[in-house]
Amino acid sequence: MVDPLSKRDETVRTxxxxxxxxxxPEQKLQTMLSALWERSRHTVVERAALLQxxxxxxxxxxxxxxxRLRAVDSAHKLAGVLGTFGLxxxxxxxxxxxxxxxxxxxxxxxxxxxxxxxxxxxxSLIDRGPVGSR
Amino acid sequence: MTRRILIIDDEDDIRQVAxxxxxxxxxxxVILANSGxxxxxxxxxxxxxxxxxxxxxxxxxxxxxxxxLKANGQTSHIPVLxxxxxxxxxxxxxxxEMGVAAILFKPFDPLTLARQISTALGWxxxx
Numbered sequence: 001m002v003d004p005l006s007k008r009d010e011t012v013r014t015x016x017x018x019x020x021x022x023x024x025p026e027q028k029l030q031t032m033l034s035a036l037w038e039r040s041r042h043t044v045v046e047r048a049a050l051l052q053x054x055x056x057x058x059x060x061x062x063x064x065x066x067x068r069l070r071a072v073d074s075a076h077k078l079a080g081v082l083g084t085f086g087l088x089x090x091x092x093x094x095x096x097x098x099x100x101x102x103x104x105x106x107x108x109x110x111x112x113x114x115x116x117x118x119x120x121x122x123x124s125l126i127d128r129g130p131v132g133s134r
Numbered sequence: 135m136t137r138r139i140l141i142i143d144d145e146d147d148i149r150q151v152a153x154x155x156x157x158x159x160x161x162x163x164v165i166l167a168n169s170g171x172x173x174x175x176x177x178x179x180x181x182x183x184x185x186x187x188x189x190x191x192x193x194x195x196x197x198x199x200x201x202x203l204k205a206n207g208q209t210s211h212i213p214v215l216x217x218x219x220x221x222x223x224x225x226x227x228x229x230x231e232m233g234v235a236a237i238l239f240k241p242f243d244p245l246t247l248a249r250q251i252s253t254a255l256g257w258x259x260x261x
Contacts, residue, residue: 025158025159026159026245028158029154029155029158029159029244029245032154032158033151033154033244036147036150036151036154040146040147043147076190076219077145079219079240079241080145080148080219080240080241081145081147081148081151081240081241082241083240083241084147084148084151084240084241084242084243084244085147085151085241088241091241095219095220
C-alpha cells in the first residue's frame with residue numbers, strides 16, 4: 001500500500017531545493033504551505049498550550065466550565081488544521097483530546113494521566129512541525 | 135475552465151490553505167468570507183460556481199448559513215459543499231435534506247482538494 005503522506009513529504013523536500021520559477025504547482029503549494037505554517041505556528045502553539053493548561057487544571061480538579069469549553073474548541077480547531085499542514089498524527093491526538101474534554105462525565109485520574117501524555121506528544125509534534133517547514 | 139469558489143470559514147488558516155490550494159493547483163478564482171453573514175452577501179454579489187462552507191462557526195453556523203443560501207433566490211442554485219471535521223450519519227441525512235451537494239472532511243489534503251470538489255460536483259476537469 002502506498003502511503004500518500006510519504007509522497008507528500010517527497011514533494012516538500014524537492015520543493016525546498018528548487019527556485020520558485022522551476023517548481024511545479026504542487027511544489028509551489030508546498031512552499032506556500034510551509035510559509036503559512038511558520039506564520040500560523042504561534043496560534044497553533046497557543047492552542048496546544050491552552051489544552052495543556054486545562055489538562056493540568058483537571059489533575060487538581062480545578063478545571064472550570066468556561067476553560068473546558070475553550071479546550072474543546074481549541075482541540076477541534078487543531079484537529080481540523082494540523083492534518084492539512086501535513087501533521088495527520090496531530091489531528092488524531094487533537095481529536096482524542098476533543099473527545100476527552102467534551103465528554104459530559106469528568107474523566108478518571110487514569111484518563112487524565114493519559115490525556116496529559118497525549119497532550120505532551122501533541123506539543124512535541126507541533127514543536128517539530130511538518131516536514132520541510134524548517 | 136476557470137471556476138470561482140467561495141470559501142466560508144471563520145478559521146484564517148483553513149481559508150488560506152484552501153485558497154492557496156485551489157488557486158495554485160487548479161487555477162481557480164477564490165472568494166473568501168469569514169462568517170456566514172459575509173458569505174451570504176458575497177454569494178449574492180459574486181455568484182460563484184460553488185461554495186465551500188464550514189459547519190462549525192460562531193454566530194451563524196454552517197447549516198444555518200446553508201438554509202439561508204437555499205432560501206435566497208439569488209443563491210439557491212449554487213452548489214454548497216460542507217466542510218467538517220466530523221459528521222454523524224443522522225447529520226449526513228439532515229444535511230442532504232437541506233440541499234447540500236457534498237460533504238468534505240477536515241483535515242483535507244491541499245494537493246487534492248480541487249479534485250475532490252470537481253469529483254463531488256461532477257465537473258469534468260480535475261484541477
